[in-house]
Amino acid sequence: MSKVKNISLSAAGEKELSWARENMPILSGIRERFEKEKPLKGVRISVALHLEKKTGILLETLQAGGAEIAASSCNPLTTDDSVAAALSKKMEIFAWSGQSKEEYYGCLNAVLEQKPQIVIDDGCDLINLLHGKRQELLPQIIGACEETTTGVIRLKAMQSAGKLKFPVMSVNDAYSKHLFDNRYGTGQSTLDAIMRITNKLIAGKTAVVLGYGWCGRGIASRLRGMGASVIVCEIGSRLGESGIGTEDGACKPASAQQKRESGCHRALEALYDGFRVMGIDEAASLGDIFITATGNKNAIDVSHIEKMKNGAIVCNAGHFNNEIDIEGITKKGARKEVLKENLECFTLKNGKCIYLLSEGRLVNLARPSGQGHPIEIMDGSFAVQALSAEYLVKNKGKLKAGVISVPCGIDDEVARLALFSQGIILPKPTKEQIEYSTAWEHGT
Numbered sequence: 456m457s458k459v460k461n462i463s464l465s466a467a468g469e470k471e472l473s474w475a476r477e478n479m480p481i482l483s484g485i486r487e488r489f490e491k492e493k494p495l496k497g498v499r500i501s502v503a504l505h506l507e508k509k510t511g512i513l514l515e516t517l518q519a520g521g522a523e524i525a526a527s528s529c530n531p532l533t534t535d536d537s538v539a540a541a542l543s544k545k546m547e548i549f550a551w552s553g554q555s556k557e558e559y560y561g562c563l564n565a566v567l568e569q570k571p572q573i574v575i576d577d578g579c580d581l582i583n584l585l586h587g588k589r590q591e592l593l594p595q596i597i598g599a600c601e602e603t604t605t606g607v608i609r610l611k612a613m614q615s616a617g618k619l620k621f622p623v624m625s626v627n628d629a630y631s632k633h634l635f636d637n638r639y640g641t642g643q644s645t646l647d648a649i650m651r652i653t654n655k656l657i658a659g660k661t662a663v664v665l666g667y668g669w670c671g672r673g674i675a676s677r678l679r680g681m682g683a684s685v686i687v688c689e690i691g692s693r694l695g696e697s698g699i700g701t702e703d704g705a706c707k708p709a710s711a712q713q714k715r716e717s718g719c720h721r722a723l724e725a726l727y728d729g730f731r732v733m734g735i736d737e738a739a740s741l742g743d744i745f746i747t748a749t750g751n752k753n754a755i756d757v758s759h760i761e762k763m764k765n766g767a768i769v770c771n772a773g774h775f776n777n778e779i780d781i782e783g784i785t786k787k788g789a790r791k792e793v794l795k796e797n798l799e800c801f802t803l804k805n806g807k808c809i810y811l812l813s814e815g816r817l818v819n820l821a822r823p824s825g826q827g828h829p830i831e832i833m834d835g836s837f838a839v840q841a842l843s844a845e846y847l848v849k850n851k852g853k854l855k856a857g858v859i860s861v862p863c864g865i866d867d868e869v870a871r872l873a874l875f876s877q878g879i880i881l882p883k884p885t886k887e888q889i890e891y892s893t894a895w896e897h898g899t
């Protein structure tokens with residue numbers, strides 16, 4: 456039995472879904488095929504994704520393929536209540552915006568009641584629950600798909616500790632996901648949300664972007680496009696899946712498969728892209744707007760917040776709400792005043808007021824100001840999700856427990872379909888070109 460905020464919002468939600476459906480040609484092509492072939496017939500799929508209109512079209516696509524869906528959000532603030540109401544007429548939905556932590560976990564547990572065979576997660580909370588309090592559900596799991604960088608980092612840590620019990624497709628690592636979703640999607644939607652909440656001008660401001668990964672690159676380039684003077688802050692060490700950060704900042708590789716790029720490479724890239732680059736200690740007093748996109752804890756800590764200008768705006772585009780140390784400033788006596796939805800002023804002991812957007816949660820997704828990524832971007836990302844779910848079912852029992860890559864076939868096909876949907880068809884290489892590109896004999 457679904458649980459949403461207000462079922463009478465369903466007509467408005469259906470209009471939102473129609474608009475998304477019309478603008479998601481890749482998923483609509485997949486849906487047509489799924490309707491005919493029913494590759495997910497009778498498969499129970501539990502989902503934890505930001506529950507808004509684009510996600511709704513993914514859920515409809517999976518359902519068209521024959522799946523039984525139970526879905527919740529992967530964040531307490533990001534559900535579009537009208538869309539949740541509309542979807543709850545077609546499938547099981549447990550989601551509303553503005554949840555407490557207990558309600559959030561209550562909804563994750565509720566979707567697991569359907570005893571899933573496939574799990575679609577964003578941030579790994581659902582998968583984590585299955586490996587903790589809900590282990591009794593592990594035997595029937597065929598596999599899972601993970602949407603975001605932070606989730607993949609957690610999964611890789613689980614795998615290294617020998618704890619991951621089923622195959623998980625790293626949808627985030629597909630090129631047709633992170634190249635476009637994390638960069639152009641987060642770039643546009645983060646600025647959109649900041650402008651909706653504050654109604655302030657970006658041009659002429661000094662904006663500090665923490666993290667020059669896929670998301671940070673997108674945010675920095677869009678800020679520059681809007682006329683901000685941008686400072687990029689990175690970290691001088693490898694972290695998480697890319698290696699182990701050491702106290703002296705030296706690099707200690709975690710494994711043979713570690714990523715090649717460190718924070719220093721990314722900082723250098725930012726510099727060559729034309730941005731000012733420095734540590735947050737130095738940037739803290741310079742910025743008018745701060746945006747974190749690091750996937751890391753306390754990227755902005757108490758000492759940085761204390762150095763900021765009176766009236767500085769701070770927000771987060773990374774997955775969890777721990778990138779800015781709100782708890783720390785609260786413990787140090789900062790007084791919070793809610794000015795309006797998604798806008799709070801923290802008055803520090805030193806008398807300065809620092810504005811925090813969306814409680815430090817994903818600013819581009821926190822409702823109602825956060826609309827999420829543009830529709831075309833999610834069309835590609837969710838096409839990877841739908842095809843990955845189909846792949847897991849087709850390969851049931853053949854895949855080992857662990858983090859697995861999305862096959863190139865799926866990745867290439869989604870990019871091809873995205874181009875096709877924009878009327879672009881590229882030529883195939885000639886026989887001669889294929890031969891040339893695989894031969895070593897040809898020289899000057």
Ligand SMILES: NC(=O)c1ccc[n+]([C@@H]2O[C@H](COP(=O)([O-])OP(=O)(O)OC[C@H]3O[C@@H](n4cnc5c(N)ncnc54)[C@H](O)[C@@H]3O)[C@@H](O)[C@H]2O)c1
Pocket residue numbers: 603604605606633636637641665666667668669670671688689690694717718721748749750751753754772773774775817818819820
């Ligand atoms: N807002 C959204 O819609 C959205 C979309 C996709 C991903 N994400 C989330 O955004 C975060 C970043 O994702 P990504 O794909 O860009 O990751 P990424 O791994 O490509 O980049 C993160 C960067 O942050 C740097 N970093 C780490 N700690 C830092 C610190 N303390 N100070 C400064 N820099 C630091 C790392 O060196 C790295 O270059 C993740 O939490 C991810 O899940 C959000």
